[in-house]
Every structure is written in structure tokens, then in C-alpha cells.
Amino acid sequence: MTELAKTFDPATIEAKWYQHWETSGQFRPSRPDAQPFTIVNPPPNVTGSLHIGHALDNTLQDIVIRYERLRGKDALWVVGTDHAGIATQMVVERQMEDRQDKRTNYTREQFVEKVWEWKAESGGTITGQLRRLGCSMDWSREQFTMDPHFTRAVVKVFVDLYNEGLIYRDKRLVNWDPKLKTAISDLEVETREIKGSFWHFRYPLADGVTLDDGRDHIVVATTRPETMLADMAVAVNAEDERYKSVIGKDILQPITGRRFKIVADEHADPALGSGAVKITPGHDFNDFEVGKRAGIKPADMLNMFDAEALVVQTADGLIPDKYLGQDRFVVRQWIVDEMKAQGFLVPHVTKDKEGNETEHDAEPRTIQTPYGDRGGVVIEPWLTDQWYVDAATLAQPAIEAVRSGAIEIVPKTWEKTWFNWMENIQPWCVSRQLWWGHRIPAWFDEDGNIFVAEAEEEAQAKAGNRKLTRDEDVLDTWFSSALWPFATLGWPEDEATAPLLAKHYPNDLLVSGFDILFFWDARMAMQGIHFMKDVPWKRLYLHGLVRAADGQKMSKSKGNVVDPLGLIDQFGADALRFFMSAMESQGRDVKMDEKRVEGYRNFATKLWNAVRFAQSNGIGASHSVAAPAAALAVNKWIIGEVAATLAELDKAMAELRFDAAANAIYHFVWDQFCDWYLELIKPVLNPPRDGEVAGDAPAAADGGGPLHHPADGPPPRTGEDLGAAETRAVAGWVIDQILVMLHPFMPFITEELWHAQGERAYDLIVAKWPEPAAQTDAQASAEIDWLIRLVSEVRAARAELGVPPGAKLNAIANDAGPETRARIDRLGQQLGRLARIESWTFDGTASGGAAQIVVDEATYVLPLEGVIDIEAERARLTKSLHAAQKEAQSLEGRLANPAFVEKAKPEAVDKARADHAEKVAEAERLEAALTRLG
CATH class of the missing domain: 1.10.287 (Helix Hairpins)
Structure with a gap:
């Protein structure tokens, strides 16, 4: 046994034990014949640092992996980082800007080399921070999505999908980030509410055509006047009586003079505005679809912007020169001014209270405006050639996997969201206009023919002697991370050279924030099922967000971001981990509460002091997984409570109810063990000396638990009876069970206490999960439960009535049955100690004022005359x-x-x-x- 320090200091034990676990290989003990259990971490960006969401996500994963490791499984937690194409390139380019340098001063190869240099020096900070959190990942096999073996897997997937017709090149609208000059996915677009304007313009009908009411124009409305430079149609509803006569006729765009058709399309709603919509298929997603239905081929759609959203000439050359090279928002105002000057602007009229009219150029509107989540500028729908995955085909097996139960989503309420998105999934644009990332394995000849191959030599062989140029684009980061569950295990090598793949695929569980359900989770399901012919994981657990204490989303702009490393410095990793698990309630958002984190640090301190008390009374490590034999009721009771807690904990873990699991072990440690069991066994371990009364024993320092060190009280006695020996054995066993059950949640303090209790043949991290093999003794449980209820009621009455803590009371038990009388006789010593009761009588009355309490059939009277006023x-x-x-x-x-x-x-x-x-x-x-x- 190693004597513990008086004060629990998390910082002194965390670094020590983590280094020991990692260097001694405890995160992946050799268990070749054991049942596998596998999870993969959502690979954080190599640019990232630990935020509170990471702390929640990885704490939950670590609880599961430690739990399964303790249950004897071959538990593998795959760890690694994502190359994070856009984020990493932005970081490196920003550093270059600080040195008055830029990417274009270098060749592609030179720039990529600089990114690798940055990764070697500064990348992967988060991996050290995950260690501080206590994450027991298999660092010996740490992965990176740009590792050579991973790149081979990415290239093979692209080539195979292309050969199967599931990857193709197409001209479509994409979300274009003019700052980063790359396409981004719908999921990387954030919508902001922006104060804007809604303009109305007259477009004249051509060739003297008029509407039935005699008008020679149609009014259209837009929030983006600049796009009229690339208008290619005006759409009306086929059932709209106002426009039936002009469908198919020509209309003119006033500034460019371009002639185009009035087309019938359901996109035009007769009830909205004028019922007519200007169609710019090259710069609006809805208009793109209308244009295709009207017979305009994507190759013929007009493009009026370059990669920086500056105006360029369209294919028909009709944009006036003064607009060329200008910013889109500058051109917006110029267009409004010119349309107004030519008389084509329809003013917006407002009336004041007196009925006076005022004309305005536009109607004020709050507009849902798309922004790039990284570039931070307004996204421009842009017509360009990109690579696409046929996501609708790949999604079908993933939909069926959830429907059939092959993939279980927890909580089940997320299934509806899964089906809704997957059943309406759009083609997945996987090409990005970056230099950092997996280069697309495609080559073009001078005629534009495409040759896709795993190597340039193979592409050249397909092309004959023609000169080839490699595609400049890289793949979307999420394309490569979609392969994480199997590429990290050695795919595409065969099972003989990748034994991990055969054993650990499919994974057992994926823990993920709901916010990456479609970024990552759905795409893993699609790729895993397609290439491995099996689901990537059997269960998908989706947790919520960590929010500020007031429920608001955390953001730097609001100043309410919480640094998990600061909380670890202040309260210890164990306290933060326990907070995360206790607050995680199946997908509900977690509200940050520093006071509760502090409370769980106090919980760790209470356990620390309880073990110090045990040590001082000769209670050390147990040498049995099964419960020791017990004759005393209090020992039978606590053994039954261990069994009940274990059953509750196992049930909660099976259901992924992290809050229920944490609360089960918390209440057992704090309430049953510390506050009751250790108090109840004090008289057994240290019987009163001659002349002492059981109730004279000093109260615990915190008023509720036996947390004072024996050095502060009388020394241990000698010549103890068999009851004391039994109690020491049971108490040591219970402490061991606590340490094992609590370890997944609080790994550092439990490992420290495990070794402090005595010599061990193995570390706690690889100990055996409890198997008490004990039945609850109903009679013992009933007796101790009765004692706890009676003492609790007496204590509550004393507190409510202001009875001084040191005052000893007499007690009268009325209407007590034979069993209750026997209990009072047997447990009088404990009642005296815990409830400060000096003597007992049966069936009497109090001469003055008294407190009365009822427990079961008996009424207990506590005379107070002379004790209080x-x-x-x-x-x-x-x-x-x-x-x-x-x-x-x-x-x-x-x-x-x-x-x-x-x-x-x-x-x-x-x-x-x-x-x-x-x-x-x-x-x-x-x-x-x-x-x-x-």
C-alpha cells in the first residue's frame, strides 16, 4: 500500500499515467483471440486545436473503448488527422502573406512541399491535446489522410467509381467561393440573414408584341440585378392567363439588348409578384433547372463571372465594356442606376399615415444569403466543369442498411433526417480548385478526351502517344475521409497482408456530432457498403452540441467559447470528462456549467479521501474478482449494492445512455459507499473503548462522509474480531469494484488509487470488469435501507428545527413491531453515532415539545424540551x-x-x-x- 497525499492534485498524476499507458502499449494490449471491438475517431483537421465539441465527442468514445477493453475485448480505437484541404492551404497561405509572399510565387510542387514542412513543424497540435483529455487511442498506428497507403486507397476508389460510371465530369452550377477560388459543397455553405433590396424592372417585349392588357413589357423582380447581364429567358406559368398569349415570344434585356424567349415553367408562381421570373441559368440553381427544362444545354449557358466574381464577357459578347473586370457588387449598383436612367426601373411606393406617397428604387428585404464557412464571402453560383459522384445510386444501399437495422442510429429520432436527406440526395461535387490534397487521377489529351487511371503510365498507355495534361484539381477532403473505417485498416491490401481489416471491419460503433451526419457519416456508409460489401459500423451514435450556460451556440464573436484545456488546468481531465458524460443525454445539447465541472472535481476529492480513510484502517487491495464471503448485514448490503450498480451501469452502456451510466456510479460512490457504508463500518473497525459511547465519535469533516484521516483521530485498535477482518476484505473489494467501474469515466484518479491500494499484477486500464457473482441479500438490504431512511429523517428533522449538531437526543419509538424493535436493539450503536441519539425507549410520550417522524409502521418522537427554545x-x-x-x-x-x-x-x-x-x-x-x- 502506498500512502496517499492529503490533497488530491490532478496535474501530478495525469501526465504520469498517460505516458505510462502509451509507452507500455496498454492502449492496444495483445489479445489476438479476443472478440474485437472497433471505433474510429472523426479525424480532426491537422490544423485544429481541441475545442469543447472535441472534448465531448472524444470523451464519449474513450468511455466506450475503456469499458470494452475492461470487458476483455480486443479494443481498437483508430486515431488520425485529416489533411483538411481548404483549411490547411489557408493556414499556410496566411503565413506566407505575413512574410509578403504568396502561393503563386511557387510551383505547385514547391507549395505542397511547404505545406508538408508546416505539418512537420506545427500540424497535429490537437493530438497532444487529445492525450491530455485521456484518450486511449492506438497511437502506434496513427493515420493521416495524405499518408501513402491512404492515397493509394483514395486513387483506387476514384478510378473504380469512374470505371463503374459512378464518377463523371459534368458542367453544372456549383457553390463558388470567390475568395478561395474553389467550389465548396452545400454543407460548407452557411446562410446568413442580410438586409438587402428587391428591385422591379420592365423588360420590353420584342417585335411589337403586347400583352392582352396592352402592355408592351413584362415586369420581373430580383435581389441580384447584376445577373441580368447573363439572362437567357423569362419564365411564366403556363396557366397564368396574363401571359398565355406571349409564351414562346421574344423579350429583350434592356442593357445587353439580348433577345430570348418567354418560357412556360412551373417555377413561376402566378401568386408571387408579377408572376414572371428572369432566368439566369448560369448563376442561379433554380434558374439552372428551368434553363435545362427550356432546352438550354449547360454548355450553352452564359457565364458572366470569373473565379474572383469579377464580370467577364459572355459568349455572345453583349455585355458593355464598362462592366468588364468590375466587382459584382459594384456592377449591381451600376445596373440599377442605368435601368433607372433608361426608364426600366419600377419604383417601390410607400405611403405615410397621411396617405402621402414616396417612391423608392427598391423594396427593403431581409435576404437569406449564402456565405462560405471558411472564405467568409458571399458564395456565387457558378457554371463550371467539375467531377461528380452519383450519390443517389450509392445512397440506396445505405438507406436500406438503416431501414433493415444493419445500421442502428442512436437516438432513433435521427432516422427520419437520414432518410429525408439520403432519398433526396444531389450529385456530389468532389473536385476542388486547390493545390493541397489528393490530386485527381485524370488526364486530358489536346482534344479534351479524359483518361482516368491509377498511374500516369497507365493513362498514357490508354491514350497511345498523345500528349496528356493532368487535371489540376484535388478531391474534396470528405471524399478521402469517407474511406476512414476501412482504409485505416489496410484496404485495399488483401486480408493476408491486412489482418486488421478482416478482424476489425465493420467497426462496432461510430460516435459523431449530428452536425457531420451528411458531411462524413452518410458518405462513409455509402463508400463502405460499396467497396467492402458491408456496413462501415453497426451503430451510429449522434450527440448534440455543447452550448453556453444560457443555451446559446458558442462562437468567438459572442465571446462565450469555453477552452477545455483551461478547464483541465483548473479542475483536471477526470472532472471535465465526468461532466461531459453526466450531461450527455442521447443527442440533446449539453449546456456548459463550470460549477458542475467543479462539483465533479469535488467528487474525485471525496473518493480520494475515502481511500485515504480506508488505507488508514488497514483496507487495501482485494485479490478476488468475486465478492468475499460476508456475515454482517452492512457488508451483505454493500455487496448487493455493487451488484445492482453494475447491472445498472451495464444496461446504460448497452443502450449508450452515458448520463445514466455516469449517474449510476456517481450515486453509488457518493451516497451508498462514502456517506453510508464507511460511516456504518467505523464502529466495526474501531469499537468504542471502555467508557466511550458510540455516538461520541467525531463527525466527518464535510458533515456527511467519513473523510477525515485517522491521523486526526484515535489510533486503530488491536485484537479486532472476525467482523473487522471481514469488513476490511469487503471494503477493499468494494473499492476495487468502484475503481474498475469508474475507470472509463475518470481514468487518471482511478489508476492512481488502484496502484496506491497495493501491489498489482496489471494496470487498472487492462483489469477485469466486475463479476461479483453475488445475489442481493434481501433481509440485509431491507435492514440497512431502514437504517438509512431513519437516520436521514432524524437528520432532516434536526436540521429543520435548528437542533445544534452536537446535541444528543433521546428517542421514543411508538407502535414499533417486533422486527423494528429488534433492529433498534441490533443497530443502536450505529443509530447513536449517525443520528446522535443517546437512548431509546418504546411506547411513551414527550413531556414538552417534540419532533415526530414516521418510518414504516413506527412513529419516532424526539423530545426537544431543554434542547431548543x-x-x-x-x-x-x-x-x-x-x-x-x-x-x-x-x-x-x-x-x-x-x-x-x-x-x-x-x-x-x-x-x-x-x-x-x-x-x-x-x-x-x-x-x-x-x-x-x-
Whole structure:
């Protein structure tokens, strides 16, 4: 046994144990014949640092992997980082800008070399931070999505999908980031509400054609006037009587003079505005589809922007020269001004209270505007040639996998979202205009023919002697990370050279934030099923976000971001981990609460002091997985409580109820073990000396648990009976069970205490999960439960009535049955110690004021005359009761006011409800206390 320090200091043990675990290979113990259990971490960006979302995500994974490792499985947690194409290139280019340098000063190869240099020096900071969190990943096999073996897998997947017709090149609209000068996916676009304008313009009909009402024009409306430079049609609804006569006729764009058709399309809603819509198929996603239905081929659609969203000449050469080379937003205002000058702007008219009219150029509107989540500028729909994956075909088996139960989504409520997105999935644009990433394995000859191959030599052989040029683009980062569950295990090597693949695919579980369900999870399902002919993982657990204490989303702009490393510095990794698990309730968002993190650090301290107490009483390590034999009721009871806690914990882990699992072990350690069991065994371990009364034993330092060190009290006695020996054996065994059950949640303190308790043949991280092989002793459990309820009621009455803590009371038990009388006789010593009761009598009355409590069939009377001033106490309680009732009524009135509930901030309403509940409960306690006084 190693004597523990008086003060629990997380920092001194965390670095020590993590280094020991990693260097001794404990994260992947050799278990070739054991049942496998496999998870893969969502690979963080190589540019990243640990944020609070990572802390939640990886804590949950580590709890599962440590739990399964303790259960004897060959537990593999695959770890690695993602090359993060856009993010990494941005970081390196930003550093170059700081040195007045830029990417284009170098060849592609030279720039990529600089990125690799950056990775070697600065990349992967997050991996060290994951170690601080305690993540027991298999670092010996750390992966990177640009590793050579991974690149081979990526290239093979691309080539195979191309040969199967599931990857193709197409001219389509993409979300174009003019700052980064690359296409980005829909999932990388964030929509912001922007104050903008809605303009109305007249487009003249050509060749003297007029509408039935005599008008020679059609009014169209737009929030983006600059795009009219590339208009190719005006759409109306075929059922709209106003326009039936002009469908198929020509209309003119005033500035360019371009003639185009009026087309019938359901996209035009007769009930909205004028019922006519200008169509710019090269710069709007809806217009693109309308244009295709109208017979305009994508190759013929007009493009009026370059990669930086500057205006360029369209194919027909009709854009006036003054607009060329200008920024899109500058051109927007120029277009409005020119249309107004030519009389084609329809003003927006408003009226004041007196009915006076005022004309405005446009109607103010709040516009849902797309921004790139990394570039931070307005996204431009841009017509360009890109590579696409036929996601709709690949999605079908993934849909069926969830429907059939081959993939179980937890919580199940996310299935509807899965089906909705997957059943309406669009082609996946996988090409990016970057230099950092997996280069697309495609070559073009001078005639534009495409040759896709795993190597240039193979492409050249297909092309004969023709000169080839390699595609400049790289693949979307999510394309490569979609292969993570199998490429990290050695695919595409065969099973003989990749034994991990045969054993650990499919993975057992994926833990993921719901926010990457479609970025990553769905794409892994599609690629895994297609290439491995099996699902990538059997279960998918989706957790929520970590939000600020007031429920708001964390953001740097709001200044409410919480640094998990700062919390670890302050409270220790174990406390942060336990907070994350206790607050994670199947997909609901977690509200950050630093006070609760501090509370779990106090929980660790309580356990630390409990083990110190045990050590001082000769309680050390157990040498049995099964429970020791026990004759004393208190020992039988605690063994049964261990078995019940274990069953509750196993059930919660099977259901992925992290909060229920954490709360089960928390309440057992704090309540049953520390607050009750250790108090109950004190008289057994240290019987009173001659002349001592059991109730004279000093109270615990914290008022509730036996956490004082024996050095502060009487020394241990000698010549103890068999009850003390049995109790030492049981208590040591219970501590061991606690350490094993708590280890997945709090790995550092439990490993430290495990070794402090005595010599061990192995580390706790690879210990055996509890198997108490014990049945609950119903009689012992009932007796100890009765004792706990009675002591709790006495303590509550003493506290409510202001009885001094040191005061000893006499007790009268009325209407007690034979079993209760026998219990009082047997447990009088413990009752004296825990409830401060000096003597017992049966069936009597108190001469003055007394407190009364009822437990089961008996009524217990505690005479208070001479102990407290009964009338003064009654007056105090009455005054406090009236104050609590008054406050409760006031809060009830506020909550009944619809104006408050509907208009106040949600956090203010929540606080009012919590305060009301607290005052109602306080009033009930005070009423009960007055009733006790009689």
C-alpha cells in the first residue's frame, strides 16, 4: 500500500499515467483471440486545436473503448488527422502573406512541399491535446489522410467509381467561393440573414408584341440585378392567363439588348409578384433547372463571372465594356442606376399615415444569403466543369442498411433526417480548385478526351502517344475521409497482408456530432457498403452540441467559447470528462456549467479521501474478482449494492445512455459507499473503548462522509474480531469494484488509487470488469435501507428545527413491531453515532415539545424540551414559511402572465420557473417542520 497525499492534485498524476499507458502499449494490449471491438475517431483537421465539441465527442468514445477493453475485448480505437484541404492551404497561405509572399510565387510542387514542412513543424497540435483529455487511442498506428497507403486507397476508389460510371465530369452550377477560388459543397455553405433590396424592372417585349392588357413589357423582380447581364429567358406559368398569349415570344434585356424567349415553367408562381421570373441559368440553381427544362444545354449557358466574381464577357459578347473586370457588387449598383436612367426601373411606393406617397428604387428585404464557412464571402453560383459522384445510386444501399437495422442510429429520432436527406440526395461535387490534397487521377489529351487511371503510365498507355495534361484539381477532403473505417485498416491490401481489416471491419460503433451526419457519416456508409460489401459500423451514435450556460451556440464573436484545456488546468481531465458524460443525454445539447465541472472535481476529492480513510484502517487491495464471503448485514448490503450498480451501469452502456451510466456510479460512490457504508463500518473497525459511547465519535469533516484521516483521530485498535477482518476484505473489494467501474469515466484518479491500494499484477486500464457473482441479500438490504431512511429523517428533522449538531437526543419509538424493535436493539450503536441519539425507549410520550417522524409502521418522537427554545423556533419557522409562500405566489403570478412568458428572454423565464419550484419546495419543508413540532 502506498500512502496517499492529503490533497488530491490532478496535474501530478495525469501526465504520469498517460505516458505510462502509451509507452507500455496498454492502449492496444495483445489479445489476438479476443472478440474485437472497433471505433474510429472523426479525424480532426491537422490544423485544429481541441475545442469543447472535441472534448465531448472524444470523451464519449474513450468511455466506450475503456469499458470494452475492461470487458476483455480486443479494443481498437483508430486515431488520425485529416489533411483538411481548404483549411490547411489557408493556414499556410496566411503565413506566407505575413512574410509578403504568396502561393503563386511557387510551383505547385514547391507549395505542397511547404505545406508538408508546416505539418512537420506545427500540424497535429490537437493530438497532444487529445492525450491530455485521456484518450486511449492506438497511437502506434496513427493515420493521416495524405499518408501513402491512404492515397493509394483514395486513387483506387476514384478510378473504380469512374470505371463503374459512378464518377463523371459534368458542367453544372456549383457553390463558388470567390475568395478561395474553389467550389465548396452545400454543407460548407452557411446562410446568413442580410438586409438587402428587391428591385422591379420592365423588360420590353420584342417585335411589337403586347400583352392582352396592352402592355408592351413584362415586369420581373430580383435581389441580384447584376445577373441580368447573363439572362437567357423569362419564365411564366403556363396557366397564368396574363401571359398565355406571349409564351414562346421574344423579350429583350434592356442593357445587353439580348433577345430570348418567354418560357412556360412551373417555377413561376402566378401568386408571387408579377408572376414572371428572369432566368439566369448560369448563376442561379433554380434558374439552372428551368434553363435545362427550356432546352438550354449547360454548355450553352452564359457565364458572366470569373473565379474572383469579377464580370467577364459572355459568349455572345453583349455585355458593355464598362462592366468588364468590375466587382459584382459594384456592377449591381451600376445596373440599377442605368435601368433607372433608361426608364426600366419600377419604383417601390410607400405611403405615410397621411396617405402621402414616396417612391423608392427598391423594396427593403431581409435576404437569406449564402456565405462560405471558411472564405467568409458571399458564395456565387457558378457554371463550371467539375467531377461528380452519383450519390443517389450509392445512397440506396445505405438507406436500406438503416431501414433493415444493419445500421442502428442512436437516438432513433435521427432516422427520419437520414432518410429525408439520403432519398433526396444531389450529385456530389468532389473536385476542388486547390493545390493541397489528393490530386485527381485524370488526364486530358489536346482534344479534351479524359483518361482516368491509377498511374500516369497507365493513362498514357490508354491514350497511345498523345500528349496528356493532368487535371489540376484535388478531391474534396470528405471524399478521402469517407474511406476512414476501412482504409485505416489496410484496404485495399488483401486480408493476408491486412489482418486488421478482416478482424476489425465493420467497426462496432461510430460516435459523431449530428452536425457531420451528411458531411462524413452518410458518405462513409455509402463508400463502405460499396467497396467492402458491408456496413462501415453497426451503430451510429449522434450527440448534440455543447452550448453556453444560457443555451446559446458558442462562437468567438459572442465571446462565450469555453477552452477545455483551461478547464483541465483548473479542475483536471477526470472532472471535465465526468461532466461531459453526466450531461450527455442521447443527442440533446449539453449546456456548459463550470460549477458542475467543479462539483465533479469535488467528487474525485471525496473518493480520494475515502481511500485515504480506508488505507488508514488497514483496507487495501482485494485479490478476488468475486465478492468475499460476508456475515454482517452492512457488508451483505454493500455487496448487493455493487451488484445492482453494475447491472445498472451495464444496461446504460448497452443502450449508450452515458448520463445514466455516469449517474449510476456517481450515486453509488457518493451516497451508498462514502456517506453510508464507511460511516456504518467505523464502529466495526474501531469499537468504542471502555467508557466511550458510540455516538461520541467525531463527525466527518464535510458533515456527511467519513473523510477525515485517522491521523486526526484515535489510533486503530488491536485484537479486532472476525467482523473487522471481514469488513476490511469487503471494503477493499468494494473499492476495487468502484475503481474498475469508474475507470472509463475518470481514468487518471482511478489508476492512481488502484496502484496506491497495493501491489498489482496489471494496470487498472487492462483489469477485469466486475463479476461479483453475488445475489442481493434481501433481509440485509431491507435492514440497512431502514437504517438509512431513519437516520436521514432524524437528520432532516434536526436540521429543520435548528437542533445544534452536537446535541444528543433521546428517542421514543411508538407502535414499533417486533422486527423494528429488534433492529433498534441490533443497530443502536450505529443509530447513536449517525443520528446522535443517546437512548431509546418504546411506547411513551414527550413531556414538552417534540419532533415526530414516521418510518414504516413506527412513529419516532424526539423530545426537544431543554434542547431548543420551542416557541422561538415555532415563530422562526412560521415567519420563514410566510416569506417563502409570498415569494412563491409572486413568482406564480409572473409565470401566469402571458406577456412575461412570451416576451421575456427564455433564460429569464427558465430562472423564474426554477425559483418558483425552489420556493414551493422550501414552503413544503417549513410546513413539515412546523407539523413535526406538534
